[in-house]
Amino acid sequence: MNAAAGIATVAAFFPDDFELRLCDEIVEPVDYDDPAEVIAISVNIAQAAGAAIIARRFRAMGRTVILGGAHVSLAPDIFEGVADCLVLGEFEQIADDVVADIADGTLKRRYQGGKADLGNARMPRWDLYPNELALAGVVQTSRGCPFDCNFCDVIQYLGRVQRHKPPELVIHEVQALYDLGYRQINLSDDNFTVYRQRTLVLLEALAAWNGADGRDPVSFMTQMSIDVARHPELLAACNRAGLRFGFVGLETSNIEALKESRKRQNMRIDLVEQCEKVVRAGVSLQAGLMIGFDSDDLSCFERQFDFAMALPIVVYRLSVLVAPIATPLYDQMRAAGRIVEEPSLVPVTSGSSLTNIQPAQMSREQLGEGAEWLRHALLDPGNAIGRFERYAQLLGDMPEHLTQPDRRDPAARSHPFMELFSVMARDPAARRVIDCVRDLAATRPTLRGDLMQALGLYLNSYARQPRKADLPRMSAVAS
Numbered sequence: 001m002n003a004a005a006g007i008a009t010v011a012a013f014f015p016d017d018f019e020l021r022l023c024d025e026i027v028e029p030v031d032y033d034d035p036a037e038v039i040a041i042s043v044n045i046a047q048a049a050g051a052a053i054i055a056r057r058f059r060a061m062g063r064t065v066i067l068g069g070a071h072v073s074l075a076p077d078i079f080e081g082v083a084d085c086l087v088l089g090e091f092e093q094i095a096d097d098v099v100a101d102i103a104d105g106t107l108k109r110r111y112q113g114g115k116a117d118l119g120n121a122r123m124p125r126w127d128l129y130p131n132e133l134a135l136a137g138v139v140q141t142s143r144g145c146p147f148d149c150n151f152c153d154v155i156q157y158l159g160r161v162q163r164h165k166p167p168e169l170v171i172h173e174v175q176a177l178y179d180l181g182y183r184q185i186n187l188s189d190d191n192f193t194v195y196r197q198r199t200l201v202l203l204e205a206l207a208a209w210n211g212a213d214g215r216d217p218v219s220f221m222t223q224m225s226i227d228v229a230r231h232p233e234l235l236a237a238c239n240r241a242g243l244r245f246g247f248v249g250l251e252t253s254n255i256e257a258l259k260e261s262r263k264r265q266n267m268r269i270d271l272v273e274q275c276e277k278v279v280r281a282g283v284s285l286q287a288g289l290m291i292g293f294d295s296d297d298l299s300c301f302e303r304q305f306d307f308a309m310a311l312p313i314v315v316y317r318l319s320v321l322v323a324p325i326a327t328p329l330y331d332q333m334r335a336a337g338r339i340v341e342e343p344s345l346v347p348v349t350s351g352s353s354l355t356n357i358q359p360a361q362m363s364r365e366q367l368g369e370g371a372e373w374l375r376h377a378l379l380d381p382g383n384a385i386g387r388f389e390r391y392a393q394l395l396g397d398m399p400e401h402l403t404q405p406d407r408r409d410p411a412a413r414s415h416p417f418m419e420l421f422s423v424m425a426r427d428p429a430a431r432r433v434i435d436c437v438r439d440l441a442a443t444r445p446t447l448r449g450d451l452m453q454a455l456g457l458y459l460n461s462y463a464r465q466p467r468k469a470d471l472p473r474m475s476a477v478a479s
């Protein structure tokens with residue numbers, strides 16, 4: 001899992017006379033015995049219900065609770081009454097006021113942040129974070145995205161004008177994470193590659209740093225849009241920098257659906273061909289796929305399956321189309337009377353099978369069942385093996401200096417997925433995939449790290465899927 005940059009960044013704005021402690025409940029339990037007077041909680045949509053429980057418990061003990069983060073910023077009203085204070089938006093520009101008001105005991109009920117200048121971003125307080133429990137470090141090199149996909153709330157949260165952290169600050173943060181022992185770092189941008197010139201400059205700085213001056217190689221990952229494939233020089237720079245994994249929102253092979261969701265960067269191109277170019281350049285892809293667009297009928301599940309199987313990609317994040325609050329899609333659905341679940345502390349997230357809208361050409365349940373079928377079909381070991389073979393055959397080599405072995409103490413460098421591999425090896429079907437990937441890795445030893453990483457991500461999803469003996473057959477879904 002990734003270290004949490006939000007809390008480490010907020011901590012950087014508190015002066016030394018505050019005694020701070022960071023807790024990431026994804027990796028450790030919340031310590032209700034902690035005597036802190038002020039509890040500040042960072043909340044995304046998946047954490048809303050849990051955050052409300054934690055907030056209420058601390059408030060019942062007389063503590064002051066502050067909530068901030070993506071979902072508090074986008075859906076503040078659902079948190080009204082849950083905490084003493086809500087901080088909306090980015091923290092940087094209002095940090096001094098909030099900190100002073102905490103010190104004076106004069107906290108207001110709400111603060112509205114502005115757009116931070118990343119040119120003078122502070123180093124997150126990773127020294128306070130439980131780094132030994134996280135797998136990947138996190139550095140945010142930009143905020144915002146210039147595209148306008150109508151289901152995405154990034155624009156409302158961070159804006160369409162992308163702001164950039166200067167390369168020297170990025171390298172400074174990367175070095176700090178390296179010194180703490182991280183050899184995987186997530187560049188946690190919304191769209192890392194969209195401003196080509198700045199990305200090229202940053203990638204060159206990362207390439208000059210990575211594996212140089214006696215350092216071990218670091219594997220970077222990020223989110224990108226598929227237009228990256230049109231620029232071979234950018235792909236080559238990704239490879240030189242050690243950017244090994246990219247998440248890309250492909251969403252659908254249905255052109256009408258791309259049009260209706262304003263995903264213009266995915267139109268008028270052959271998505272399969274574009275993904276092949278990226279993988280050939282040595283960047284493994286994970287992709288987001290969506291179903292349930294207005295132009296999707298019941299054939300969408302099989303069509304998406306065929307699309308996914310044609311791509312050189314093993315791991316997918318599959319979502320039913322959800323209209324998150326604050327997005328253009330939400331407004332459109334509300335105006336059409338198609339919002340069937342109002343925003344609440346137990347919200348529908350993009351990872352759920354039941355959407356919060358009434359689909360146009362099927363029932364919500366049919367969409368949910370179709371999504372389950374598709375998820376299982378993509379995770380099916382036989383199907384996954386086919387995709388692993390294609391991916392391993394296409395994946396481009398990495399630069400020589402990044403293939404050097406990691407020289408850390410063996411205890412510090414045991415493979416993050418090792419335990420998962422040994423548990424899953426007891427499942428005969430999963431075992432077939434593990435054996436296949438080991439064989440593939442033997443034929444491409446320098447790419448072993450990438451293949452094992454993809455295997456870990458695949459097994460992680462495979463292990464979590466609900467065991468359903470009788471999946472809905474496509475005929476049932478399509479009837």
Ligand code: B12
Pocket residue numbers: 002003004005006007009010040041042043044045046047066067068069070071072073074087089090091092116138140143144152153154157158186188189190324349350351352
């Ligand atoms: C990296 C990332 C991940 C990573 C790592 C998460 C982690 N451990 O931090 C992974 C891949 C695991 C992930 C998973 C998910 N993510 Co995510 N993720 C991001 C991403 C790209 C960057 C987050 C980041 O590093 N920010 C850097 C820090 C410095 O900034 P920040 O968190 O925005 O915080 C700022 C302010 O909000 C404020 N602040 C934050 N917390 C607090 C707290 C207090 C008290 C105060 C005062 C201020 C404050 O200060 C910070 C500086 O200004 C964002 C998009 C984005 N650009 O924000 C999406 C984003 C946060 N994720 C999102 C979603 C939906 C998810 C998932 C639910 C996806 C899914 N369907 O499974 C899961 C949830 C997993 C979970 N259980 O938490 C949404 C959240 C939308 C919402 N309404 O909440 C976002 C905004 C992207 C999007 N629109 O889709 N995610």
Ligand code: SF4
Pocket residue numbers: 145146147148149152153154155190191225249
């Ligand atoms: S490209 Fe990604 S981050 Fe940008 S608007 Fe579309 S979905 Fe959101």
